[in-house]
Amino acid sequence: MSRWRFLLGLAWSSAWNRRGTLSLVVFSIALSTTLLLGMERVRTQVRDNFVQAVSGTDMVVGARGSELQLLLYAVFHMGKATNNMGWDSAQRIAQRKDVAWTIPLSLGDSHKGFAVVGTTGDFFTQYHYSRRRHLQLAQGAPFDGIFDVVLGAEVASKEHYKLGDRLVLSHGSGSAHLAQHTDKPFTVCGILAPTGTPVDRALYISLAAMEAIHIDWQGGAPVPGFHVRPDQVTKFSLAPKSITAVLVGLKNRARVFAAQREINADQQEALMAVMPGVALDQLWSLLRSGENALRVLSWLVTVAGLAGLVAAILAGLGERRRELAVLRAAGASPLDIVALLSFESTLLVVAGALAGTAALAALLAVFGPVLTSGYGLNLTLTLPTAAEWRLLGGVVAAGFAAGLIPAWRAYRMSLADGLNASV
Amino acid sequence: MNAGEQAVLLENCTFCWPGQKEETLRIPMFSVGKGETVFLSGPSGGGKSTLLSLIAGILQPSSGSVRVNGIRVDTLPRFARDSFRGDTIGLIFQQFNLVPHLSMLDNVLLPCRFSPKRATRATEKDGSPEQSAQRLLERLGLGPELWRKSVTRLSVGQQQRVAAARALVGSPPLVMADEPTSALDAERRADFLHLLLRESAEAGSSLLFVSHDLSLANFFERRVRLAGINKADISRADKGTNPQGETA
Numbered sequence: 001m002s003r004w005r006f007l008l009g010l011a012w013s014s015a016w017n018r019r020g021t022l023s024l025v026v027f028s029i030a031l032s033t034t035l036l037l038g039m040e041r042v043r044t045q046v047r048d049n050f051v052q053a054v055s056g057t058d059m060v061v062g063a064r065g066s067e068l069q070l071l072l073y074a075v076f077h078m079g080k081a082t083n084n085m086g087w088d089s090a091q092r093i094a095q096r097k098d099v100a101w102t103i104p105l106s107l108g109d110s111h112k113g114f115a116v117v118g119t120t121g122d123f124f125t126q127y128h129y130s131r132r133r134h135l136q137l138a139q140g141a142p143f144d145g146i147f148d149v150v151l152g153a154e155v156a157s158k159e160h161y162k163l164g165d166r167l168v169l170s171h172g173s174g175s176a177h178l179a180q181h182t183d184k185p186f187t188v189c190g191i192l193a194p195t196g197t198p199v200d201r202a203l204y205i206s207l208a209a210m211e212a213i214h215i216d217w218q219g220g221a222p223v224p225g226f227h228v229r230p231d232q233v234t235k236f237s238l239a240p241k242s243i244t245a246v247l248v249g250l251k252n253r254a255r256v257f258a259a260q261r262e263i264n265a266d267q268q269e270a271l272m273a274v275m276p277g278v279a280l281d282q283l284w285s286l287l288r289s290g291e292n293a294l295r296v297l298s299w300l301v302t303v304a305g306l307a308g309l310v311a312a313i314l315a316g317l318g319e320r321r322r323e324l325a326v327l328r329a330a331g332a333s334p335l336d337i338v339a340l341l342s343f344e345s346t347l348l349v350v351a352g353a354l355a356g357t358a359a360l361a362a363l364l365a366v367f368g369p370v371l372t373s374g375y376g377l378n379l380t381l382t383l384p385t386a387a388e389w390r391l392l393g394g395v396v397a398a399g400f401a402a403g404l405i406p407a408w409r410a411y412r413m414s415l416a417d418g419l420n421a422s423v
Numbered sequence: 424m425n426a427g428e429q430a431v432l433l434e435n436c437t438f439c440w441p442g443q444k445e446e447t448l449r450i451p452m453f454s455v456g457k458g459e460t461v462f463l464s465g466p467s468g469g470g471k472s473t474l475l476s477l478i479a480g481i482l483q484p485s486s487g488s489v490r491v492n493g494i495r496v497d498t499l500p501r502f503a504r505d506s507f508r509g510d511t512i513g514l515i516f517q518q519f520n521l522v523p524h525l526s527m528l529d530n531v532l533l534p535c536r537f538s539p540k541r542a543t544r545a546t547e548k549d550g551s552p553e554q555s556a557q558r559l560l561e562r563l564g565l566g567p568e569l570w571r572k573s574v575t576r577l578s579v580g581q582q583q584r585v586a587a588a589r590a591l592v593g594s595p596p597l598v599m600a601d602e603p604t605s606a607l608d609a610e611r612r613a614d615f616l617h618l619l620l621r622e623s624a625e626a627g628s629s630l631l632f633v634s635h636d637l638s639l640a641n642f643f644e645r646r647v648r649l650a651g652i653n654k655a656d657i658s659r660a661d662k663g664t665n666p667q668g669e670t671a
Contacts, residue, residue, distance in 0.1 A: 003536070017523065323522050326522055327522065327533070327537075330509060330589070331510070331534055332505065333501070333502050333505035333506070
């Protein structure tokens, strides 16, 4: 036991003596560790973010089409718009016996790049995320008047909106010159607390408001010569005709397959009920090959780092030949020499892995907020997860294995040299 | 001759480097008595270092037996040989004796780290291996101000004295020195030799001192020429006895 400790100390002192060269080795291993862990962190947290946003929803119902497209568009405001479904169908679903709640969503408009979502007051009471968490209003109240808007946390913070501010919605989405609903400005009535989900990056108005701003529009443009002033809109019927999707919560989750089957077989409209988890699995399998390519790449970087380690130790062996002979003369066995060299490479890899983990933590601390606001990526600063520990273990194990190459070389050398190592 | 009374006893020993036809050594009989000081001389490349490696159990004889302190070194299993060497033999080389990244004290303590027996003997003698190392260093003229320092800035003479302290720590029964004075100037040479003789006597160690410098021979109880004990025809053998390129 004390012998191992002594050899470990000897390996440390030898490595410290060559810290100039070896720090570069540690740096390259740290770099590859950061890459490996960072990849894993981004991968799992992206998944977590997606899953959290739909974790309280049993089904997403929309017009028949691509399941993934519907989910991405309706919940995550990503990708291409899907066909609309009839409002009557949405009501029919809401009245099903097995349905606990529904949240209708109507998308299409935007404001400064953020999606505008038409919905009902149920959104604020029924939507939940991250398992059982409900939406909270940081300020104000849900929309009440027709031209009231509730802002997601990020919309408010990025555009510096406060309660009572007036803003104008754009027709359609994207960054091109969009037609503006200038004639019907909205007033900020509430601001949601941050959730870490796409909810933060959207604006919420009532379904009636969605109808109201489009009364005098047709085919994506105002109808010439026909203009309805905001105070006149209530004279028209503001009941929606169609919406994008309905989020559905069931009374009993076990009913989900039966409910899905029945909705898919709806006689009056070609509907589609999507289980969010299933659709996300489709997404993951689409992304898998890309993920794998990145993973292979970061392991290759790790291999390059370890090759550097082997090269550095091998290069140093020549000038340490004498030192090893001295240790042999003092009673070290060739196996002691192997242990010494293995300790050295393992020390370097462990140091590199720790430095890489620390570097990742530092990067997340500095750039995490940027990623969250810029890409909606919530990369939280946590202790390494089980999967990350496994990766770290993999790096150290690979480093130990790679270190056996110079150790074997030193073993052969010390057997051949005996006491006569040339200087 | 009673093997138990000898620190070193070689009988009918031959050694041949792998891949070479000619024997480097053929020694019918060679011994060093317990507590005896022996001066072994011979030309460079004559097989002196090979003989020391045989005694240290780092090389194996092609035939015959090698006994150190009565134990057959040549038939010990490999790991037992390494620990036996650590327990029993202190070694001093011509130069570059020290591990550059260790302090002077840690260099001296190396054998006690690898050999619990040496550590125990040092503790019995001085209370602890550290105290033993400090005593030896002081007696060899290396003061406490140098102990914790790196050894790389020491003069060659100081380095050889550190090596002597390391060879002597824990009182090994046998100390072998391979041309330890050849890197020293004449004045330092005699100084070093006296220190080494005095301290090995104090430790009760036998001393096998290899050198081609015959001016030192008179200080020893017995003088042996390698040519006198080696019956191998080295004139026909490859002069560079060691394929690794021995530097003697």
